[in-house]
Amino acid sequence: CLQNADKFLQRSVGTNVVAAQFEATRKEESDEKNGRKSLYALQEERQEQAERSVLISCQSTTNEKKFLKYLSKHGDINKYFFYQSYGLYAVVEFTNRESIASLLEAVAIPSISHESVVPFKSRLLSLRNLGSAESPNQLSGKPCQPQTTILINELIQRLSREESIDQQMTSLTEAYQLTEENSRLRFLVCSLLKDIAAAYFPECTIKPFGSSVNGFGKLGCDLDMFLDLDGISGWNVKIPKSGMSLEYHMKRANSERAVTQSILSVVGECVDQFGPGCVGVQKILNARCPLVRFAHQPSGFQCDLTANNRVAMKSTELLYLYGELDPRVRCLVFTVRCWARAHGITSSIPGAWITNFSLTVMVLFFLQRRNPRIIPTLDHLRDLAGPADKSMIEGNDCTFVSDFSKIQVQSNKETLEQLLSGFFEFYATFPFSRMSINIRKGKEQNKPETTPLHIQNPFETSLNVSKNVNATQLERFVALCQESSWLLQQSDTNTPRGGSGGDTVTTWGLATLLLPSQVAGIKGRKRKRREPASDRIKSLLESLKNKS
Numbered sequence: 001c002l003q004n005a006d007k008f009l010q011r012s013v014g015t016n017v018v019a020a021q022f023e024a025t026r027k028e029e030s031d032e033k034n035g036r037k038s039l040y041a042l043q044e045e046r047q048e049q050a051e052r053s054v055l056i057s058c059q060s061t062t063n064e065k066k067f068l069k070y071l072s073k074h075g076d077i078n079k080y081f082f083y084q085s086y087g088l089y090a091v092v093e094f095t096n097r098e099s100i101a102s103l104l105e106a107v108a109i110p111s112i113s114h115e116s117v118v119p120f121k122s123r124l125l126s127l128r129n130l131g132s133a134e135s136p137n138q139l140s141g142k143p144c145q146p147q148t149t150i151l152i153n154e155l156i157q158r159l160s161r162e163e164s165i166d167q168q169m170t171s172l173t174e175a176y177q178l179t180e181e182n183s184r185l186r187f188l189v190c191s192l193l194k195d196i197a198a199a200y201f202p203e204c205t206i207k208p209f210g211s212s213v214n215g216f217g218k219l220g221c222d223l224d225m226f227l228d229l230d231g232i233s234g235w236n237v238k239i240p241k242s243g244m245s246l247e248y249h250m251k252r253a254n255s256e257r258a259v260t261q262s263i264l265s266v267v268g269e270c271v272d273q274f275g276p277g278c279v280g281v282q283k284i285l286n287a288r289c290p291l292v293r294f295a296h297q298p299s300g301f302q303c304d305l306t307a308n309n310r311v312a313m314k315s316t317e318l319l320y321l322y323g324e325l326d327p328r329v330r331c332l333v334f335t336v337r338c339w340a341r342a343h344g345i346t347s348s349i350p351g352a353w354i355t356n357f358s359l360t361v362m363v364l365f366f367l368q369r370r371n372p373r374i375i376p377t378l379d380h381l382r383d384l385a386g387p388a389d390k391s392m393i394e395g396n397d398c399t400f401v402s403d404f405s406k407i408q409v410q411s412n413k414e415t416l417e418q419l420l421s422g423f424f425e426f427y428a429t430f431p432f433s434r435m436s437i438n439i440r441k442g443k444e445q446n447k448p449e450t451t452p453l454h455i456q457n458p459f460e461t462s463l464n465v466s467k468n469v470n471a472t473q474l475e476r477f478v479a480l481c482q483e484s485s486w487l488l489q490q491s492d493t494n495t496p497r498g499g500s501g502g503d504t505v506t507t508w509g510l511a512t513l514l515l516p517s518q519v520a521g522i523k524g525r526k527r528k529r530r531e532p533a534s535d536r537i538k539s540l541l542e543s544l545k546n547k548s
């Protein structure tokens, strides 16, 4: 499909596209030869692409060929794709930035009768096509790019057709992971948001973090963004020891937190009042990590905008590094996350549930506990760090190696199936009541507090990542681990049934583990009947407290 689309582009947009694509391929090849790309390099590249891109709302009858021809009057198009989200949209990336300026010069401010517009100009545009009736289905070059995952039932069917549990886990990862297009769209939304924040802070950047970039993101996951003011000039200007110098006169506040709150309050207000496509803006400024939450309608992303959140950026980098070290890491994390979601262990609603982040740290810890270890401990990664990797953030040591070639991975040959069974066995019997999960040391530590689940935050070591989790949720997790571990040992479950070619497929292997649980369901129901009202209220209050 993509090849056809590329051929189509070459014909319709001009030969320069061929040269640009050749150049891009050559660069990718050389990156591959030089080893894996660092998250930093990846972010830079995507950010730069996003700045050369526009997001255009189209009509379903848009003629792709004419549309591209119309846009290419402003310069060569490097890449484009269409997707559906409350209508048809196109992401168009020009080869040069100047093309954006040229295009925007020709864009009109809409005049709508009975309504007025906020004349805030952005790179979110709408295509008007008056006076020429197009026949439908004009998107000949390539189909719309999906921006959401397949439904769980469809996934179960697909997995049942695979011939081994290892293949099932790979197939699940392929079906769920972010696509190239979805990743580009995430960076484009950050870039559009940056244009709003730039009204106050022209040198700022807005970077995605969390699952959008750490390698563990699923199509449809939220977009965590971080308003970065560290890169602005002036922080590092040396003040001479003698003689004259100037500094900015600036408003002061009592704490960094107060500054973050006031910046997010103003930027949040701007997003609310002026941000095209941004709806349902909520300012959650009293949270431990203040944020502005909103929906970006044209992309369909639920967005969380934070500021001064450098530690989270570091944990994103760490997770990315672990995911790149061994392909089994991502497959196991995707599988466990999907399994947990299917059983309501995780939820999209904040509360006493285990979060995806906690679950990922649990998988990493398990992989550190294999013999030989599949991934190194964080302390080991810190010991391998060079001077350029040194990072202290608000008194927390966030140093760890960034050069992949310095990390020696041990020769563990376990299959994905063995690791999945191992994961369930490990947590089915883990001494949660006494021990804390610690990926810095790669060994369980005595629990410093009495919360049911203790997972040490890798960088802010006095914090518990899973402080919100209550005893009921932990018990459900353990019961499901026991059940899944048992199921994987049954020949009914672990005998491949795939590849029969018929219409009816028998659920087996990983697919069986995603079906509604018997054990945890019954346990859950029993518990509900036995739990006195006072306990339920206590747990509700706890979850509200954690939420706030």
Ligand code: CTP
Pocket: 209, 210, 211, 212, 214, 217, 218, 221, 222, 224, 311, 312, 313, 315, 316, 355, 356, 357, 457, 464, 465, 466
């Ligand atoms: N984070 C953290 N400590 C926490 C929670 C989150 O450091 N207690 C950081 C992690 O880097 C995490 C990011 O904030 O990846 C975003 O948090 P969240 O959106 O909750 O998790 P994601 O990893 O993005 O997973 P999801 O797909 O559920 O959004």
Ligand code: MG
Pocket: 210, 211, 212, 221, 222, 223, 224
């Ligand atoms: Mg997230």
